[in-house]
Amino acid sequence: MRIKQNFGLPVFGIESGDILEDRIQYGRIPDSFSWNDSTDPVVCNIFANKTCIRFAMMSPLRIVEFFGNFELIGE
Helix, strand or coil: CCCCCCCCCCCCCCCCEEECCCEEEEECCCCCCCCCCCCCEEEEEEECCCCEEEEEECCCCEEEEEECCCCCCCC
8 A cells, every 4th residue: 555755734724633632633534535646645643642643545545554653853
């Protein structure tokens, strides 16, 4: 399964993101379930326990998860 290495998600504004109990979510599943690029994520979830980043992708609708630990870089 492929996922784009470079993509953008809306991160600002009330319609673009949510702070949920266990995660921060950027993006939204669109009303139309057809999507031009099947490797372009439409939703990103960053979990509070810092072990998983989840991307939702369209056409077909699916979830791709990456597990690991975050490290602070550059300080």
